[in-house]
Amino acid sequence: MDNISTILISSISTASVLGLIAFIFRSWIIERLKASIKYEYDLKKLDIENQKEIRTKSEVVADLLAEWVRQCEHLDYHQLNKLSFQAYLWLPKELAEDLSDSLAHQKGSKDVRTLLKDIRTHLHGKDDGLASNCVIVFDEPECHLNHMPLYRNEGSSKRNIIRG
Numbered sequence: 001m002d003n004i005s006t007i008l009i010s011s012i013s014t015a016s017v018l019g020l021i022a023f024i025f026r027s028w029i030i031e032r033l034k035a036s037i038k039y040e041y042d043l044k045k046l047d048i049e050n051q052k053e054i055r056t057k058s059e060v061v062a063d064l065l066a067e068w069v070r071q072c073e074h075l076d077y078h079q080l081n082k083l084s085f086q087a088y089l090w091l092p093k094e095l096a097e098d099l100s101d102s103l104a105h106q107k108g109s110k111d112v113r114t115l116l117k118d119i120r121t122h123l124h125g126k127d128d129g130l131a132s133n134c135v136i137v138f139d140e141p142e143c144h145l146n147h148m149p150l151y152r153n154e155g156s157s158k159r160n161i162i163r164g
């Protein structure tokens with residue numbers, strides 16, 4: 001009888017230890033899965049926030065340049081200053097200087113489409129191969145004397161004429 005009780009106690013303790021190990025292992029796997037899912041969720045959330053920030057910064061530059069190429073008598077200088085100041089707060093030095101040169105009508109400054117392409121490349125972190133001549137700029141024919149050129153000579157296309 002002593003043998004049976006030893007075998008029974010041994011079996012029960014082995015089953016208890018194995019059950020405890022299985023419970024701990026199950027809990028560990030569940031926690032690892034939760035952590036993995038949370039990590040993936042956090043990455044996606046960070047990517048979405050980054051895309052929102054890129055869109056916000058892009059809107060500032062687009063609004064600034066769109067306002068700036070308007071007909072002269074309709075320019076809103078308060079809005080231009082506001083947008084210009086916002087852009088200078090986050091643009092890196094080289095792009096801020098390029099934008100400043102263009103807005104100040106410096107000789108050899110970049111045109112609107114090249115500026116947009118360079119800023120797009122900066123915001124996306126890489127050049128995706130989209131050419132600057134793919135940017136469509138609708139002209140307001142009355143003004144733009146001594147204004148920033150919208151296009152550089154990129155061929156004989158009427159669309160690519162330097163104005164100003």
